[in-house]
Structures are given as structure tokens and as C-alpha cells.
Amino acid sequence: xxxxxxxxxxxxxxxxxxxxxxxxxxxxxxxxxxxxxxxxxxxxxxxxxxxxxxxxxxxxxxxxxxxxxxxxxxxxxxxxxxxxxxxxxxxxxxxxxxxxxxxxxxxxxxxxxxxxxxxxxxxxxxxxxxxxxxxxxxxxxxxxxxxxxxxxxxxxxxxxxxxxxxxxxxxxxxxxxxxxxxxxxxxxxxxxxxxxxxxxxxxxxxxxxxxxxxxxxxxxxxxxxxxxxxxxxxxxxxxxxxxxxxxxxxxxxxxxxxxxxxxxxxxxxxxxxxxxxxxxxxxxxxxxxxxxxxxxxxxxxxxxxxxxxxxxxxxxxxxxxxxxxxxxxxxxxxxxxxxxxxxxxxxxxxxxxxxxxxxxxxxxxxxxxxxxxxxxxxxxxxxxxxxxxxxxxxxxxxxxxxxxxxxxxxxxxxxxxxxxxxxxxxxxxxxxxxxxxxxxxxxxxxxxxxxxxxxxxxxxxxxxxxxxxxxxxxxxxxxxxxxxxxxxxxxxxxxxxxxxxxxxxxxxxxxxxxxxxxxxxxxxxxxxxxxxxxxxxxxxxxxxxxxxxxxxx
Numbered sequence: 001x002x003x004x005x006x007x008x009x010x011x012x013x014x015x016x017x018x019x020x021x022x023x024x025x026x027x028x029x030x031x032x033x034x035x036x037x038x039x040x041x042x043x044x045x046x047x048x049x050x051x052x053x054x055x056x057x058x059x060x061x062x063x064x065x066x067x068x069x070x071x072x073x074x075x076x077x078x079x080x081x082x083x084x085x086x087x088x089x090x091x092x093x094x095x096x097x098x099x100x101x102x103x104x105x106x107x108x109x110x111x112x113x114x115x116x117x118x119x120x121x122x123x124x125x126x127x128x129x130x131x132x133x134x135x136x137x138x139x140x141x142x143x144x145x146x147x148x149x150x151x152x153x154x155x156x157x158x159x160x161x162x163x164x165x166x167x168x169x170x171x172x173x174x175x176x177x178x179x180x181x182x183x184x185x186x187x188x189x190x191x192x193x194x195x196x197x198x199x200x201x202x203x204x205x206x207x208x209x210x211x212x213x214x215x216x217x218x219x220x221x222x223x224x225x226x227x228x229x230x231x232x233x234x235x236x237x238x239x240x241x242x243x244x245x246x247x248x249x250x251x252x253x254x255x256x257x258x259x260x261x262x263x264x265x266x267x268x269x270x271x272x273x274x275x276x277x278x279x280x281x282x283x284x285x286x287x288x289x290x291x292x293x294x295x296x297x298x299x300x301x302x303x304x305x306x307x308x309x310x311x312x313x314x315x316x317x318x319x320x321x322x323x324x325x326x327x328x329x330x331x332x333x334x335x336x337x338x339x340x341x342x343x344x345x346x347x348x349x350x351x352x353x354x355x356x357x358x359x360x361x362x363x364x365x366x367x368x369x370x371x372x373x374x375x376x377x378x379x380x381x382x383x384x385x386x387x388x389x390x391x392x393x394x395x396x397x398x399x400x401x402x403x404x405x406x407x408x409x410x411x412x413x414x415x416x417x418x419x420x421x422x423x424x425x426x427x428x429x430x431x432x433x434x435x436x437x438x439x440x441x442x443x444x445x446x447x448x449x450x451x452x453x454x455x456x457x458x459x460x461x462x463x464x465x466x467x468x469x470x471x472x473x474x475x476x477x478x479x480x481x482x483x484x485x486x487x488x489x490x491x492x493x494x495x496x497x498x499x500x501x502x503x504x505x506x507x508x509x510x511x512x513x514x515x516x517x518x519x520x521x522x523x524x525x526x527x528x529x530x531x532x533x534x535x536x537x538x539x540x541x542x543x544x545x546x547x548x549x550x551x552x553x
Contacts, residue, residue: 006135007032007166010099011040013142013174018067019043019097021427023054025081027074029101032166043070046427046453048420051078053450055085056420057427059094059156060385060408064428066213068095068149075101076116084414087125089156091412092236093209093276093300095149096156097142098122102131104164122158131160135168143175151180153276153300154213183299183316190328192312193271193295197227200269200293202341206252206281207241208234209411210274210298214319217241217404220273223322228334229271230342232264235280236386236409243400247342249349252281255393255543257352263345265289272296274318276303278411297321355398359513364537366513367394367466373516374436374464375399377524382406382434383425387418387443390473391466391536393543395438416446419463423450426459434524435460441467441493448499451529455503461530462523465496468536476541479550496533505529 010033014022023046026034037045048054051073061069073082079100089096100122103112122129128148132141138161145157197203211220217240224231224247231241233251241248250260261283264270270288275281276298285307288294296303296310297318304313314321334342355375359366371394380402386392386409401407408425410417422437429435444465454461475489500507506526508519510533523530541547 003169004172006138006168006170007036009139009170010142011036013139015040015042017146021061022070023048023057024072025051027101029074029163030161049449049452051081052084053420053447055082056417057424058096059085059089060421060424062094062096068097070097072099075114077114086156088410088412088414090125093154095154098158100160102160102162105162118160126158127155129158135165135170139170140175147178185314185316185324189312189314190324196269202267203229203269204267205229205231206272207231208275209237210318211240212404214317216319216322219322223326226329228338234275236411239401239404239407242402244402246346249345253396255396257397259349259352267292269293277307353397361540364535369513370516371395371398377520385418385421385437387439388413388415389440390542391440415443419447420450422461423454426461431460437463442471451503454529463531465533466536467533468538470538500531503529507531509533511535
């Protein structure tokens with residue numbers, strides 16, 4: 001059989017594996033791939049305004065669908081811009097394919113225009129980084145990259161593509177997908193896990209991103225109800241368990257109610273399910289508490305016991321683990337004493353996390369009232385995307401996610417994530433679900449330009465911009481460490497109302513609490529882009545903290 005162009009073969013492999021989206025700032029070094037995508041309509045090519053936005057969008061697609069999306073950039077300059085989103089995918093365990101153009105073979109190793117050794121460049125923030133050696137081997141390399149991205153702990157991969165190899169000949173017969181064996185828990189581990197959970201006085205489940213990736217939320221609800229096990233969620237995994245369920249005790253997150261950490265540290269047996277027990281989820285590696293017994297279950301064997309010794313380590317995906325435990329657990333109900341303790345814990349959490357009914361801040365808008373009103377107006381299937389920033393503390397404490405797949409936030413703490421992720425969410429859902437980006441003024445100015453993509457594609461995206469004219473998180477740390485010595489944390493921003501209007505959207509500025517409801521209603525009803533600027537006093541620096549008191553020590 002006659003061969004085909006390598007770029008065409010690569011695009012066909014992506015199509016056959018189920019890839020449906022590619023995001024890119026176009027570059028001359030991968031024109032052969034762009035041309036191949038032109039004749040591959042099953043993969044929607046989206047031109048972004050910055051490579052960082054492309055990578056964030058691809059990460060959001062992978063997180064929402066479980067299928068990696070492609071992000072593309074050219075040579076060293078494009079790769080440097082892609083890096084923030086690729087690193088986010090790495091820390092979030094999100095499948096992603098970074099296909100980056102490279103200098104032509106003839107000019108390699110001469111410090112040619114924008115030349116960087118791209119495989120080593122990406123090696124520390126990907127599962128696999130490689131430069132394709134020839135066009136003939138490109139289909140094989142792309143297939144292997146996809147396999148590595150989605151198997152085990154999912155994550156990003158990067159392939160450097162020298163421009164000339166994309167026009168070389170490759171086999172027309174595409175490499176078939178490689179079967180991956182499914183791991184199952186050992187029977188003795190299942191029995192030991194159930195025995196430890198049954199004998200515990202204060203058991204707890206920590207539900208991580210693996211629960212979402214495996215589609216295991218409903219199974220986990222059944223297990224928690226069957227055994228009377230309370231559940232907390234890992235950092236940025238708030239939607240892994242329905243927050244309105246009586247066994248839900250809150251998120252392990254910045255800004256969460258103090259009861260969450262107290263109950264997590266009091267647990268004597270912890271089932272960590274689909275989580276690597278990261279720094280923030282463990283609140284600085286203090287959870288599980290001293291003397292607690294850890295049962296650690298995750299699809300990636302390398303994370304088991306990585307941060308805490310595990311009495312039992314189970315290398316399997318969350319759905320398999322939970323369904324196996326359910327099958328072996330029988331049909332008995334939880335002990336009355338445990339049910340009573342769980343009800344008491346839930347009541348304490350509800351009391352601590354209930355949003356106020358009137359403002360607790362002296363001037364401008366109270367973010368807690370924004371959270372309460374947004375909760376009231378949004379349907380359960382709405383998707384929230386969050387940037388990094390102190391504003392998130394009010395959502396971590398007061399917002400309730402009721403369905404899986406309704407929250408996207410970077411565990412890496414990357415600023416600039418929320419707007420591109422919201423654009424990607426609106427694209428994937430076809431405007432059928434409300435999408436709201438939560439972002440500070442600093443993060444919004446980093447990637448707000450990606451609203452141009454939403455305008456171009458006719459996407460419906462609402463942005464809530466919490467504007468306190470500060471890099472607030474850093475200012476908070478600055479005041480704690482170097483009180484009243486301000487350096488580099490003051491911000492000036494343009495008129496966000498006019499900014500929204502420049503994209504053909506709706507812009508609203510809210511300065512009083514009484515304006516919140518009407519502003520949100522107008523933004524959610526608007527058929528395109530809407531930006532609601534929420535004016536927040538810099539004194540309202542973080543939930544439960546004022547700037548002047550932090551600086552005063």
C-alpha cells in the first residue's frame with residue numbers, strides 16, 4: 001500500500017484514538033500538521049490568542065472528558081508559553097498531548113531560530129517527552145504518546161516535530177491501539193480494608209481526582225451509605241462527592257471550614273481513594289494524623305505510600321476498588337453509634353460552612369453573598385472554573401457542588417486558568433450548560449484575551465472578576481512576613497465593563513451587595529460573553545481576614 005504524508009498519518013491516529021479537539025497558536029514549524037487537520041474534520045482546531053491559553057483549554061477538555069486534547073506551539077518560544085498548562089496537566093493528572101514544532105533537520109544543533117532541545121525541556125513536566133526521529137515512525141510515536149497519556153496515572157506527553165518530517169512518507173496502515181490490562185484489588189486486601197473500616201471509631205474517606213476520572217461518584221455514595229463512612233474531598237476535587245449528601249463533611253482546601261481539618265485529623269482509619277495525597281489535600285502533610293491507619297488506593301502504584309506509609313496499598317482505579325468493596329461488604333447497615341457520630345459531624349460542618357445572610361464586610365461587596373446568590377441561581381449541572389486567588393476561599397467554604405464534572409480548577413495553583421478553561425467547557429458542552437469562570441483581577445488580565453475565542457466561536461461564558469486591585473494571595477503572605485512593606489503586589493486594571501464590551505459582550509460592575517442578584521441574573525441570561533466585575537475592598541483580603549489586621553500581626 002502506498003504511503004501517506006506523516007502529518008496526515010499523525011492526524012489520523014489522533015482521530016482513531018478519539019481525540020476531538022486541538023488548540024494552537026499556529027507556527028510555521030508544524031504547518032504539515034495544521035494542513036492535515038484541515039482534512040480531519042472530526043478534530044476541531046481552535047486558534048487561541050496565547051499558547052498558555054491553548055494548553056489550559058486542552059487540560060480542561062481532558063479533565064472534563066477523560067480524552068486528551070492536543071495543544072500546539074512552535075519551537076522554543078511556543079513551548080515556553082505552553083509550559084504552564086502542561087505543568088498543570090502534570091500536577092492534576094490530566095491526559096494531554098503537546099505537539100510542538102521543532103527546527104528542521106538541516107538546521108538542528110546550530111542554535112537556529114527559536115531552537116531549544118524540546119524533549120529535555122518538557123521531560124520534568126510530562127510523563128514522556130520525545131523528538132520524533134522520522135516521518136515513517138511518527139504514527140507509532142503518536143500512538144504510543146496517547147497510550148502513555150491515558151494509562152496508569154494520566155498526564156501530559158510531548159512530541160517535538162521537526163517541520164520537514166511532517167511531509168515525509170509514513171505507512172498508510174495505522175498502528176492499532178494497545179490493550180492495557182486492568183488491575184484488580186487482591187482479595188486479602190479487600191477483606192483487610194473492610195475489617196479496618198468496620199473496626200474504626202472515626203473512619204474517613206478522602207475522595208480524590210481518581211474518583212472523577214473513573215466515574216465512580218455514584219459507586220462511592222453507595223459504599224459510604226452501606227458502611228456509614230463520611231467523606232471529604234481532596235484539593236480542587238470538590239465535585240467528587242455530592243456536597244449536599246449527609247455523609248459529606250467538606251473539602252480539604254484553602255478557606256474551608258475548620259471542622260473539615262479537625263475531623264480529618266481525628267480519623268483513626270483513612271481510605272485515601274484516587275488521590276496522591278498532595279501538599280494541599282493533606283494541609284501541609286498533616287493528614288492523616290499521627291497514629292492513623294492509612295489505606296491507600298490509586299491507579300498509579302508509584303503514588304501509593306509516597307507521602308505517608310500505607311497499611312494497605314491497592315493499585316487499581318477508583319471504580320474497580322469501590323465496586324469490589326461493595327461486592328464483598330454485604331448488605332448490612334452502619335452501626336447506630338456511627339450513624340449518630342456522622343450526623344453530629346455533618347451538623348458541625350453545616351453550621352461552620354453556612355453562608356451569612358447579611359454582609360460581614362464594611363465596604364463594597366461581600367464575596368460570601370456572591371457565592372450564596374450564585375448557588376441560588378445556578379442549576380446543579382452548571383460548570384464552575386476557578387483561577388488561583390484568595391476569592392476561592394469563600395467558594396471553598398460556602399458553595400455546594402451537587403454533581404460530578406461540574407468544577408475545574410488547577411491543583412498546580414496556576415494563575416490564568418479560569419477563563420481558558422471556561423471557554424473549553426462551553427465548547428465541549430455546546431453551550432448546553434451554564435459555565436462560570438471565577439477569577440481575580442490579576443488572573444483575568446493574564447488570559448482574559450481568550451474571550452476572543454469565545455466570541456469567535458459563539459460560546460456562552462460568564463466571568464466573575466473579583467477586583468481588589470491586588471495580587472491578593474501574595475499580598476497576604478507579604479503582610480504576614482514583611483508587614484506594611486508593600487512591594488510588587490499593587491495592581492491597576494482597565495475598565496472591565498468596556499473590556500467585555502470590546503469583545504461584543506455584556507459588562508457589569510457591582511459595587512453594592514444589593515446589586516448582586518440582578519447582575520448575576522443578567523449575565524447568566526446573556527447569550528454570549530458576560531463579565532461581572534465584583535468590586536471587593538482590599539481590606540477584605542481573604543475569608544475571615546482583613547488586610548489591616550494581618551499587617552498589624
